[in-house]
Each structure stands twice: as C-alpha cells, then as structure tokens.
Amino acid sequence: MALGFIKKVFTFGKNKPAEEAPVEAEDFASVLDAAGQLNADEPVEALPEATDPITPEVIETAGGPAEDEPSAELVIEAETEPAAPAETMAVEEVQEAGESHRHPQPEQPADVTHGTLEQDDDDTVTLPKGFATASTLEPEPEAPAVRISWFQRLRQGLARTSSQLTGQIAALFTKRKLDEDTLDELEDLLIQADLGVETAMRITGALSSERYGKDVSGEDVAAIMASEITKVLKPVAKPLALDLSHKPHVILVVGVNGTGKTTTIGKLAAKLSGSGLKVMLAAGDTFRAAAIEQLKIWADRTGSTFIGTKLGADAAGLAYDAFEKARAEKSDVLIIDTAGRLQNKTELMAELEKIVRVLGKLDPDAPHTVLQTLDATTGQNAMNQVEIFRNIAGVNGLIMTKLDGTARGGILVAIAAKHKLPVYFIGVGEGVDDLEPFEAEDFATAIAGLPH
Secondary structure, three states, X not given: OHHHHHHHHHHHHHHOOXXXXXXXXHHHHHHHHHHOOOOOOOOHHHOOOOOOOOOOOOXXXXXXXXXXXXXXXXXXXXXXXXXXXXXXXXXXXXXXXXXXXXOOOOOOOOXXXXXXXXXXXXXXXXXXXXXXXXXXXXXXXXXXXXXXXXXXXXXXXXXXXXXXXXXXXXXXXXXXXXXXXXXXXXXXXXXXXXXXXXXXXXXXXXXXXXXXXXXXXXXHHHHXXXXXXXXXXXXXXXXXXXXXXXXXXXXXXXXXXXXXXXXXXHXXXXXXXXXXXXXXXXXXXXXXXXXXXXXXXXXXXXXXXXXXXXOOOOHHHHHHXXXXXXXXOXXXXXXXXOOOOHHHHHHHHHHHHHHHHHHHHHOOOOOOEEEEEEEHHHOHHHHHHXXXXXXXXXXXXXXXXXXXXXXXXXXXXXXXXXXXOOEEEXXXXXXXXXXXXXXXXXXXXXXXXXXX
C-alpha cells in the first residue's frame, strides 16, 4: 500500500545516508501491487529505475519529493491519498497509528447544550430529565412591584391596634348577652385602648340602645365602634388650607424632639414642590446639628430652597432672615422647623414665643399655620403634648406620625374628641408616600378591623 511506500521513503530520508543500498525495483512492484494500482504480473522492467538514492533534500514533506524533482509514482500516490501534513503528525506517529489515523480530525469544540456538562477530558455528561446546567438556565423575570392602596397601607399600619382591640372585644362577647356588666367591661377595654373616656361612652351608649338584652357578636360591636369613631373624627378631618395671597405662606412646625418633625417637613415639601409650588425650608431647630443636616438633605431631595445657620444660633433671627429671603425670592410656602426640648419648658416657651413675635412684625398674620407633630407610640403623653404646645405656640392643626407598628393608635380619637383640633395628615411609614391626608371613615374602619 501507499503507506508502506511512504514508510520506506521516511526511512531512507531520515534514518540512512544517501550512499547506502538503493531501493530495489521489486519493492516498488510489491508496493504498487498491494495498493491495487499496478498489475503484479506486469514486468518489473516497466517500472522506473529506483537505484538512485533518495536524498533528504528531495524529501521535503511526508507527501512526496519536492516539486523540482517529481516522480510519477509519488505523484500518483499524493493525488489519490494525500498524507497528513508534517506539522500535525510525526513520522513515528504515522508508523504506530495505522491506517485509521492517517488524517487526524481537528478538535471539535464541545457542543454545550441543555442538560450537558463539559469535563476536563472533553467528555460530556448527560444530566437526567429535570436537570440543567447553570449556564443554560434563563434568569427569572422580575415580578412587577405591586402598588397597594393607601387604605391597605393604613390598615397594615393600624394592624396591631386593630388586632388587639378586636381580639379583646371578640373574647368579651363570646356567647354572651349584652347586660350592664358587659357594657362596663367594654367601656374599660375601650379606655385602655386609648380611645378616651368620651369615645368609650359614646360606643357603649350606642350599643346599649340598639342591642341591650340581646346576643351580641364581636362583629356587631366592631360595626358600631367604627360608626361612632367616624362621628368623632369627621369634624376634625380637614384639608390644610394655604392662603397663597400671602407670599410666603408661613408654616411653623412644632413638637417634641423625636416625633418626626423634620421628616414630616420633608414630606410636606415633597408634596408642595411636586405640585409646582416654590418652597423654602428653614432649619430653626438650632439646638440639634442632626436636625439641620437632615433638613438640608430633604431640601436637596425635594428641590426646595434651604436656609440654615450655625449650631446654637438664635432661632428667631433665623426665622426673620428666612421670611425676608422667601419674600424676596417670591416663594409660595416657607416651612420653619423648631426645637422641641420639653425638658426645659421655660426656655422652649420663650424661644417659640419670640419666633411668633418676630414673624408677626413682618406679617401680622404670620405664622399662618402652626402644625404640631404627634408620635402615636407615646399614647397618653401625646395628649399632654398637645396641651403644652397649644398654650405656647397657638397650635391650630395636627399631624399624627408613626401609626405603623403601634398598638396605641386609638389616642388620635381621644385627642380629636377632647381638643377638636384639625387633623391634616397621618403617617404610617418613613417613605415620602407614607404621609397622606387624614380621612375619618378610613381611619375608623381600619381601627375596627372592618373591610373597606
């Protein structure tokens, strides 16, 4: 076969010098006969003389002699079965590999498909049904954010207040008729829930007039409770009126430190500037450096103008400067933060009175609105705070914060029943959208645990 001849060519060209024994003609005859290209019976004399040695210069590749000295037999062999390139196979590999490896196949890249793993030895492993490689898995699409309604957020915020109250009511009225003892127990329960004495008496009175001597369920009590609470809250659920004929409309925000004054101011600024109004924020709580920095951040976030001063500076002087600047820049609303350190009531009262007096000199009607922030988690303390700040600064509106996560949300009902002050906004979280206008019916329904 041709391979045998190529072997001899390599042997002569590589292992023996040119002057050694030449190739005999009969060797050519046998090779060609084995390849099936010449008849073995054909006379050997017809073959070309093979006595000339084949020098290494002639053998340039394993495919045959160089082009400048062609050989008919070698050309035939090269045309029919070309040998593998010398750079891909060594002579010893040709001799050992055999006929099946004359033309080594180039390495094929592993086909990475679903359910296969590539190994170091180029083998693949087929995974069982139900499995896949990590590279073939497509990422799960992100679920769109679900936007819940304000009532749902309010109900979540009042969940602890509602569950505690309705749970106790349900336990009280399990298989029991409504009598005097039951009404007394219910009244005590409502007072303990911070709804206040006046509201508790209203609820028990309405329940007695409708269901006295009859079987009463927890659901019946919850419905009557929601109705009576709505009646208490309706008169105080009012929008915050802005007199934009005054430029600026001055809102003075007061309250005990920790009730969320600065955050509430930022949320109000976001709502006002979002509606196209020009807002200025004044850092009048010069007692705390954190309050000044926090208000500056809210001003940057809401696109409001900020005015502040150094720590410990006169708050009334800052209020004066802020009003003059707001008027010069034709700001629509000026919101002034204040300190709230109740541990020194005398000093606090003097400071707030001075701020109000200075603003009154610039505009007889200023401050146009005095808002007090209340922390729902403080319970009865919130009631006392309203009394103090109402006397000091003439509070004319309330904002209740931190209703989420407290079991004392009923205190807002007690404050509304006693002080009759407008409740403008309530907050159930730290986000900008977690401060919303106060709605009496929504609040009463949520605190009673009833569906909307």
